[in-house]
Amino acid sequence: MSQGTRTQTKTVSTKSSSKLTKEEERLLLENSTEISSTASAVFYVNAFLVAAIPTWYFYRIQMMELTLYFPLFILISIANCWLLANAYRNWRFVLHHKIGGKIEHIVSKEIMRKLEAAGKSKSASRQEKEERISLKKNQVADSQATTFSIFYNNAFFFVIFFIFSCVFLRSNAPIVNYVASTAGAAFVVWILSTGAKVQNK
Template sequence: MVFVLAGKMSKKGGSKLTQEEELLLQDFSRHVSVRSSALFYGSGGLAALTPIWLFWRIHHMDLSVYWLAYILVSAASAWLIAFAYKNTKFGLKHRIAQKREEGIAREINKQLQDDKKVTKKEKDERILWKKNEIADYEATTYSLFYNNLLYLFGTVVLSFVILRTANPLMNYGLSSLGSAGLVALLSTGTK
């Protein structure tokens, strides 16, 4: 469908797309809404701040001494985690939409079976809208859960197993940024 719309635009010499076509293309793009972006950066920030407690209480890295390191590493980690959220959401959204399509179509058709005023095109639009809405929500929540779990697990393993004898500052930087980088790297996979 996306290729048809892109081909349609190129055949007309760059003519404007309709609002429906714009919305459809928007559903298939990698760009996220402002609301989703704020959610991703906020959640990424909270996930990146969580290891501070571990290093403050267990590795005895005082907040007043290491505040700059905490800010810089947490900001970089939050950005990498938010990047992973976006990539994971994009990869999942279309797979979830395909899996939910039949059930959603059945539900919408059942709701609208008695309404003779609704055309087939309107039914299809409602099915598409509902499918995208559900897929977007499920992909977002799964992306948050999966990436947070992977990041926190990686931080704990790096900090307390692999880098346990390292300098606390180096341990914090490498374990937090290493885990965030690994999460971001794994999110770029195709499957």
């Protein structure tokens, strides 16, 4: 076999092996940890707002001087924002699978009902029906997982923050209380979300 023939055969083999079927693409979509830029923006906006609330608390209630501690406020808020946004992402991944499994039967019935109403129930192939069901299931699961992940992590963050701030660190100086309670709460939320994601893989 000539060098040119071997190269051509290798190229065809590579192309055929790299081409994914629709079933494989659907499975990759369902198990992907990637999120859209819109979902990522939603996560970071929510995380920034949540991270800023303890800053307001220490500025207004604990009377920490804004001009004096401004760099510290910014630094801690950015770090907490990153930790919370990643916690949202991790829990979204976990919840997406759980929600997807629970709603699959309901989504299947809804898609079949819509196909019957449109008169396409018999004409649509099995693969087409499965693709529609999978797409709808992913959309619903993604939306619910994103919403619940934000709510769950925010609630968990504030509970831990107030326990740290008002119970364990209340006798400490405000600056120590601020750094330890806010960063500590965000870190706990993030590390637990990472553990949940690893267990779910």
